[in-house]
Amino acid sequence: MIDIHSHILPAVDDGAKDMFEALKLLHLVVADGVTDQVLTPHLSEGHYEESVNGAKAAFSLLQKAVDDAGIAIRLHLSAEVMISHAILKFVEYDDMPWIGSWEGRKAFLMDLPPFNLPFGGDQLVSRLVSKNIQPILAHPERNYEIQNDISKIKPYIESGCLLQINCGSLMGDFGATVFKAACDLLKTNQVTFLASDCHNLTERYPNLRSGMKVASDIVGETAAREMVTKAPGDLIHGVKRL
Ligand SMILES: [Fe+2]
Numbered sequence: 376m377i378d379i380h381s382h383i384l385p386a387v388d389d390g391a392k393d394m395f396e397a398l399k400l401l402h403l404v405v406a407d408g409v410t411d412q413v414l415t416p417h418l419s420e421g422h423y424e425e426s427v428n429g430a431k432a433a434f435s436l437l438q439k440a441v442d443d444a445g446i447a448i449r450l451h452l453s454a455e456v457m458i459s460h461a462i463l464k465f466v467e468y469d470d471m472p473w474i475g476s477w478e479g480r481k482a483f484l485m486d487l488p489p490f491n492l493p494f495g496g497d498q499l500v501s502r503l504v505s506k507n508i509q510p511i512l513a514h515p516e517r518n519y520e521i522q523n524d525i526s527k528i529k530p531y532i533e534s535g536c537l538l539q540i541n542c543g544s545l546m547g548d549f550g551a552t553v554f555k556a557a558c559d560l561l562k563t564n565q566v567t568f569l570a571s572d573c574h575n576l577t578e579r580y581p582n583l584r585s586g587m588k589v590a591s592d593i594v595g596e597t598a599a600r601e602m603v604t605k606a607p608g609d610l611i612h613g614v615k616r617l
Contacts, residue, residue: 380570542586
């Protein structure tokens, strides 16, 4: 399996606090059956360049520690970027830590704030898609407005967004409302990727296989498996879909 969303890179955001925790998390990731782990630290809007450079430095250290420890995992560096018009500036650098590409468009994970949907968010998606960039919305089921009215996701889908939902949402870790929103998005075939979004060893741990099993009960095993294998594989390797 391939996990496209995690906060395992040590001491760069609210994820793993140090190398010890990062390596313990990666042992759990491997035990869960993941072969490729994408590291997606939050990028800070006001400090884009520093955040990217800090993540690159932390990635080199983590890769070396993983090699030294002999952990059988392929690591990939990307990011989770909060939705904002500043993204248009980031992409001009072309130093964006892309997650891969989708149908020829360079792709990245885009975070939503927990409560309100930002004004003009769907228009930002349209502008990005027109620049041949593919935003993937990270865990839209955790946004309060979407939880309470699932149709609020529609303008984002129509503008060309793809959706990634969290395994923890499907396991009830964020409560009944988030669970229902995640199930509804799956039932209506709006989800392309499942991911762990793991942060730590306690509440937000590697859980891709458990989430995939819950998704199997809703969309069937073949479709659920695709969300953790072929779809993320095509994304990180930039394979065009038939
Ligand atoms: Fe995240």
